[in-house]
Structure formats: structure tokens, C-alpha cells
Amino acid sequence: MTRARFFRLAILLPLLFVTLAWVWSGPAAASDWDREVLRIGVLEEPKSLNPWLAGDSWSSHVQALLYQPLYLREPTELKPAPWLAEEPPVFDPQALTYTVRLRPARWSDGSPVTAEDAVFTAELIKNLKVPRFVSLFAALKQVEALDQLTVRYKLSRPDASFAARALGAPVLSRAQWQPVLEQSLTTQRPLASLLQYRLEAPLSNGPFVLSEWRKGVYLYLKRNPHFFGQGLTIAGRKLGPEISGVVFKVYGTSDAAVLALRKGSIDYYWNNIQPGYLRDLKADPEVRLVQSQKSALYFLGFNLRQPPAGEAAFRRAVAMLIDKQFVIKRVLQGSGEVMSSLLPAGNRFYHLDQTPDYDQPLTRRQRIDQAVEILAAAGYSWDQRPSWEGDRLRPGRGIKDPEGKPLRELGILTPPADYDPQRAMVGVMVQEWLVQVGIPAYARPMAFGALLERVKNQHEFDMFVLGYGNLPLDPGWLGSFFLGENDRPRGWNMSGYHNAEFDALARQAGRAMDPNERRPLVLEMQRILMKDTPFLPLYNPTLTEGLRQDRFAGWVEMVGGVGNLWTFCQLTPRAGRARP
């Protein structure tokens, strides 16, 4: 063969190959084996199905369909409903025990789910101190199986969060994990060994079971024939699942996922859709946009360990300068709500519904004037005090602290725009509002890891903009975030907030086993925090998700979006609609 012929063949053969591929792949798409399979687009694939290790949201999406808890929050009132448990837990306040009766249920291999599985799960978490769950079981003293289907948890101290959180943790198969645990205990690092265990075929007690996982491409769950909920009515909802399986398809970008949704390659994109995509999606008759509240908190945090952010008057002045409505309108493009308390409004039972004066509708001029008054009353002075010439502001210059020293330049740390453009933009806005009254400030976007290092470990910052997109509905975290004892490196009291009254309330709330007794304490904690403002809550973005209406019906909307277990157990295929 001559060299020229070789080159010609080398170019033509691949072309021939891809052309044939194109022609041949047509018939496959027409196959209808997957008529009842729900296809979900996700941005990242699950990191692991090892339930002890992976806590990222993408892994949690899949794990929630495999490993079931005793209690699950129902979608309407968000109260824990018996799920793997048969009835509400029986609490004995004298003995500090919760007794839980399980439903008759089976693992995906057909073996029964027993109280021993629940005991094994709790003991493993407690003994090995599994990071994902250990704090939930911190108050657990002992757990025992009273019979095949009854388990009793004995607490060492009252823990208000135990029922909501520990009993909401998944129950795992003893038969599957006991040998793994024994093997791990023979190693020098048993916890690491457990976390690094490769789980090939997880036993599921949920509505679906793993069928196939092509790493980086898709993960296929098929219906679990042994699912305990099939045909049952729980919390007034008749459960299926009526779909034969779920395929999670990985899309590297929202651009591709949104196009796939419009094209019909996926039925649901399990991620928040940014405002830029909404116009096209709204125009598509097959696509439905669902807006849900999130259990989220996006806030401006202050470093109370040093002036000026350590001074309450300064923080109040900053709060007065920030126009949250403007942030919602311009940065979130209307897709969110103002937060005037640290617990989101969706958490109706514990949310403090009280609007502070700085969140009242004020004009920019009113905000600036009141902030200047607050600062002046606290002893701040200016070479040139901010003033108005008609509607035009003459910004303040040469601001001095109450000791008469020029105020140093203050940094506002934010995640970078490629990580979260909204938080980065909020940092810039806060900077500009501070500059208007003469406070020298600069927004500094930095890598997320670096930001956490500065804020959580080194405590080297003045202000920062952060957010939590999926907070537990149980308010136990409120205490963790602001308890004085948690002001330490890697501690969760990032602001360095110390208030003996708050600490006492937080401890009392943590021990209040009756939710009705706990509620006023949590409300009072929020009141104190809104007054002291270690964190200034800013906004709670609305979760906007996209789904196709042509193939499935029965989506269940709740806080956190339609991607919930109730949806997967109730979704039904629409008759006669094949995938395009």
C-alpha cells in the first residue's frame, strides 16, 4: 500500500465509521423498553453509594431512594411521618427512651428488615463515630431490640433533636455491613477502612435498587419488588412506585441539562435552574417550572472578635445600609425572598415572623441617613459627613472610629463568581453601600476552600458572605452556630459570638423534648440573634426546577423541591406517551 493510499484510508475509515454510527443509532432510540423509566439530569454523579462516606447532595439524591429512615417528613406540614416505623415513637420522659415499632419490611434480597438492623446501624455510628451521623446520635446511651420489630433507644441526656434527626437517619442492613465492620476493626484505621469500603451491590429497603452504574455517565435504579410501601397509604398518600426505574444522567453543565430537558432526553433536571434559562423554558409547552421554598440561609457574617465588626452599632449600621429587596430584585432577578430571621420561613413551626426595623421598606436616602445616625451615636465621626445636595449624595470621607482613629479598610470575603455569582455580586453591593457612608470596604472573592479556611479556622476576616442551601428543618444547628463554646478553630461559631443568655437558651432548647416547649425558646434565640446580628440573614433563593409534563404525572411539591421520596413513590407514567 502506498503512503498516499494509507493516509486516504486513515481519514476515510473513521468518517465511514461515524457515519454508520449515526445511521445505526436511530432505531435504538425508538425502542420502548424504557417507557416507564424516569430520566433525571444531574450536574455531578454520586461520589459513592457507601452510605457512611458520601454526604454530598448528588450521592444523597440516590441514597435516599435506597436506604430508608424510620421517619420521613411528610410534604404538607413537614412533620415526621412513620415510614419504616409503623407508628410514632413512644417517648418515656422518665427513662429517656424512645421505643419504635417497625413495619414488616424486606431488603431487596428478600430478607426481613428487623430491629437488629436498626440496633446495628446506631451502634456502628456511635462506636466508630461515623462523621455523617455521629452528631445525631451523640445523646444515645444504649440501643436494644426488644423483639423482631421493636427497637428501644435510651438517651444519656435529653436531646430535642434526637427524634427529628437520629430517627430520620437511614437504617442499614446488618447482614451486609457486619462482615465489613469486622474486617475494618482488624485494621489500624477502622473508620477509614469502613469509609473506603467498595459497595458493589447495596441492599436496599427503599423503593428502588441499584441495577447498573456506568461511572461518569449514568446510574440506573430499578423498582425494588420488596419495597414495604408498595400499595400502602402513608400520610394520606398511596405509594407505588408506579414507575419501573430511574436513570440518573450526568450533565457537566446546566446548558446541556436544560437543552436535554427541552429535547425530552430527560424528564426532570434535579437542580436549581438559573434565571437566565427561564424565559426559554417558560415558552416550552412541554416543560413545567416548579418553584419551591428551600430550607436555606444566605447571610452576611461579621467577625465579632475585632472592631469595628465587633461593635453592635457598627453591625446595625451595616444592616441598615443593606437593601435586601434590591438584592432580590437585581441579583436574584426576583427569584427569592428576603430573610428577616435566621430560620427560613418554610420552617413554619420554628420561624420567627418578625421584621426588624432595618428590613422595613426604606428609601436609599432613609437607609443612609439612619445608618449615619447610628454610627454617629456610637462615636464615629467624619472629616466630611455624608450629606445630600438635593437628591445627590455627597459620600462620607475620612471616617474615624469612636477612639478617633481612621477606620481601616474592611474586607468582605465572598465565594468567587464562577462558584456563586449571586454571593459574589452581593459582596460588591455591600461594598458600595458601605463606601457611600465613607466606610472603606472592598469585596474580595476567593476560592471556596480558602474562604472557609479564613473564616472557620484562622478567623482572619471582617465580614463574609456565605450560604447554606439545605439546612436541616430541626433547628438544632442554630445553637451549634452561635454557642460560645463553639468559637474555636474548625468550630461552627464562625463569628465568635458570645452571649451567656443565648447560650443558656440554646442549652435549654436542646433539652426540651416537647416541641411546644422548645418552640418559644427557639423563637427567643432568633430574637436575640436578630438584635445582636452576628449574622445578618439576607435572602432565601427560590428553588426553580424544570420537569416535563408529557410522560409522568404525580410530582409532589414540598420544601426542598419536587425531588423527594414522595414524588418517586407516587409518580405515574402517562399512558401512550413515548419518549420523543
Place this chain on the structure above:
Amino acid sequence: MTRYVINRLVQIVIILFMILTILFVLFRLAPGDPVARMVDPNMTPEDAARLVAQLGLDLPIWRQYLAYLGNCLTGNFGHSFHYGLPVMEIIGQRLPNTILLFSTGVLLSAMAGIAWGKLAAWNKGKATDLWLTVASLITHTLFLPWLALLLIWVFGYKLDWFPINGMISDEVWLDPDSGALLKIWDVAYHMILPLGTLFIMHFGAYLLVMRSSMLETLKEDYIVTARAKGLTEKAIRNHHAAPNAWLPVVTSVGLSLAFSINGGALTETVFSWPGIGRELVFAVSQNDYPLAQASFLLVASVVLFSNLVVDVLYAYLDPRIRY
């Protein structure tokens, strides 16, 4: 030649040792806490410290370094913090996908670049040369994500000719009726858009190198001699000028093939191609030290050895070169 190769191998070992050290230091200096995302807000400091110890991150830095060197020498690169799997297994899953896409892309671009570069040089100053050169310059300077998204929009969505992204269709691979041949076709079908992007982005570089090299070659005396002998223009171009102009292109293709194992984080992300480039970015951003270190070391090793192979190939292709 043997002595040269042995010397180069010794150099490579020294450089790899330096790279190992630099990688270790760089990732420890980088801000961020690898366990930050694994701890719960309510976790006690003791439990958090215990987790750090379990991952071996509590040891003094020099002990971590010695353990790391020892493990690398035995081929044990540890477990990924986030996947919980051995990093070599993760790399092993992703690397073939990257090699398949990017090596095919490099080879197709190089073949077209060589052929069209030859044509451009042979027609220097004519319309063919002008069009090819301008096209090369324009396509080579395009912004890759923009081009990729444009191709996806036009050919994947609007015309619906090709899949929007991914490496395979679950519709085909999960279908019990799909045969092996159909699955192979499916992979090829998914490669068309990413390959098209890579081809458009890269053929211009090879074309320009080939054109430039060919123009130099055409000035050589042996070309004049060939013409004087009465050989046809085609024979002169293809058998006398082109083979001698290949040398710089060979270097370029060799190194591009080596770097192709690095993948292209952007290409892989936009097309959701499950390759090593996306994993590398993830590992760095999440402070997954073991995965990031092993991925970078692999890239460095392949680039170093490819350099050696290209140098040896030079001597084979050009008898004038002696080591």
C-alpha cells in the same frame, strides 16, 4: 544511542522525584480543608479530630511526606477522600475515555493539518493558501466552550442530528436487545460533536506548522534536483518535500498525544465526557489530595516519557540526527 536513552531515563527519574515533592508541597500549601465537607455542624471537636487522624492528616508534615514517597514507590497512591476508592482505580476508569476522545482528536486534526498544510505551502500566495491560513488562524483562536456550546445548540438541539452530550446513551446500553456492535456505534455517535470541536480547534496548529516547515523544505537543493530530474510535481511534493517537512509536526503530535491524557477539562465538562480532566479539576477544587497528586503525577510521567520517545523517533526519522 543506548547511552543517551539511559541518561535520559536517569534524568526522568530525578525530575519525577522533584515533581512528587512539588505536588506534595503545593497541595498542602493550597488553602482549604479536605475534611471540611465531611464534618457535621454539630460534631464535637474530638470527633472531628478523630476523623482527621483516620485520614492520616494529623501526622507531622514530614511523616506524611515520607509515607507518601514510600507509597508512591510501591504504586500505592491511596484512596480518594471523596470517592473512597483507590485513586488508581478512579484514574483507570476515566483514562481510557480521555485517551479515546483526545487521541482520536489529535490524530484526525494532525492528519488534516498535515495534508492541508502541504497543500497551502505548495500553493503559496494563491487563494488556497490564503483561505487555509486564515481559516486556521480563526479556528485556532476560537474560545472552546463557546464553539462547543454552539455545536451542541445547532447540531444537538436544533437539528437533532447528534446527542447533546455524554459518551453513551442509556437507552442503548440498558436495552437488553442492544448488541455489542450497536454499543460501539453508540460510542462513535457520541464522539462526533466533541471530536468536531477538537478538530476545528486544533487542525489549524498542525496546518501552520506543516506549512511553515514545508516552505523551508521547498527551498532545499534536493527539491531543485528532483525537478531537474524531471519528476512530476506530485512526486516531488509527496515523496521528497513532505516527508522531510514532517519532523516538527511529529514533535507537535507526539507531545499533543502525551498531553491528551490530561484531557481537556473544558471539553469534558461541556460534553459531559467522563474523562480524567474533569476528575482532575474536581480533585483540586475539593482538596482531594490523593486523587489530585496521582492524576498530576500520571500526566507528568507520560509527558516526560513521550518527550523521550519523540527524541528517539527523531533519530529514526532523520538519519542526520545522532545521539
